[in-house]
Amino acid sequence: MASLEDQIREEAMKLGFAACGFCAADATEEAGERLLDWIDAGHHGEMGWMEERKHQRATPKGLWPEAKSVIALAMSYAPAEDPMRLEDHGDVGRISVYAQGADYHKVVKQKLKALARWLVGETGCELKVFVDTAPVMEKPLSAAAGIGWQGKHSNLLNRSHGNWLFLGVIYTTLNLQPDAPAREHCGSCTACIDACPTGAIIAPGQVDARACISYLTIELHGPIPHQYREAMGNRIYGCDDCLAICPWNSFAEAAQANAKFLPREELVAPRLAELLALDDAAFRAMFSGSPIKRIARNRMVRNCLIAAGNSKDGAMVEHVAPHLDDPDPVVAEAARWAMERLG
Known part of the structure; x- marks a missing residue:
């Protein structure tokens, strides 16, 4: 048996x-x-x-x-698909793979x-x-x-x-037979450390969350520190760079076990202009059933304003401008920063 x-x-x-x-x-x-x-x-x-x-x-x-x-x-x-493929598409926001389904x-x-x-x-x-x-x-x-x-x-x-x-x-409470701990197979590779946009991986296996884009876009409630804003690019929820660059992913096949993890079409490459137009009700409707819902509308808009400011797209001005008088001072400050970046 x-x-x-x-x-x-x-x-x-x-x-x-x-x-x-x-x-x-x-x-x-x-x-x-x-x-x-x-x-x-x-x-x-x-x-x-x-x-x-x-x-x-x-x-x-x-x-x-x-x-x-x-x-x-x-x-x-x-x-x-490669999570990095939208890096140079300034009109859309990049959402971490794990949160697209x-x-x-x-x-x-x-x-x-x-x-x-x-x-x-x-x-x-x-x-x-x-x-x-x-x-x-x-x-x-x-x-x-x-x-x-x-x-x-x-x-x-x-x-x-x-x-x-x-x-x-x-x-x-069961006494189960333990398995042997896994051996480390990274060797001399530093691809993930080198790929981090903000230098948040301060040593092998050590991440300073305060500089991590995932932390900045999801966990941080206040203004995003200025020294990290440009490095955020068009990332509006999480960051996959250190994961996507790993050579071990070449052995990974696209997940098939659970269809619920497949990306929702509207979350693969959402347009910043449309996200910036969301009010609270529209935000909750769009992200219903998604882990993104927990950051609420204001944090998402803050993140999108930073992405808009990094877009170098003058057409973004009309979508940023309405947020200059936002009741949330964090959102309003991000809008001012974006307008300055857009000239």
Whole structure:
């Protein structure tokens, strides 16, 4: 009879996961120490939720002392087209690949819950499932469970699927046989570090969120620091540069396991002029079911104004000008900056 671990892997594959591995709940203590040092250095920026629950995040037992094992899972969202292809199209906004389809939190969690129901039915164990919204270190846990390694951009890499992976974990009271931790296969390559538009990757595996375009466009509530605005180009939600450049992606096939991750047509290359015309209701309607919805209309408009200012397209002036008197001072300031850039 197949081992329980093999049965779990088989069930995970049936549900569309690309990789599954196991580690002990105390397997990432060293990563937890690095996390605390990273937060103490202020590299988390305004993400106060990271600091507030840092000790719970540092180890599974910090969040749930009864946890004995971790099941790490990955689901591919590898794109069919090059995410960099719109770099020189100043009239459109670039949205990170992961956010062009359905909200991955909901999709992956639904699959995790299905696996959890099966596992409870088979073993009667206790467990908890997590997808990115709880104080959990998915990437170090996934590396400890052998499904990939953290590249120099800090994201998880898998030899078969590259770095286009959504991660989820299950904490359980089961004593599962741990897998060997993944070996690092980046070698001397520094492509991701060199590709970062703002120099946010300050050392291999270390990202200063305060300079990262993903942080600036999604997590930062206030004005975007001037020293990063030009480097943002036409990126309006997230940034894929360090992911897209990775040579390991040449082995990744476009994701087919879940059609919900396929890009929505209106989010592939949205026109800045149309995005700048959105009011709150129109924003919520356009981004319904998308992770983008959580940044709300004002932050999206702020990001689009920066992109408009970088476009060098004089036709953008008529779309920027109405925001000079926006009630949100952050939006109004971004509009003034864009108008100055457009001459």
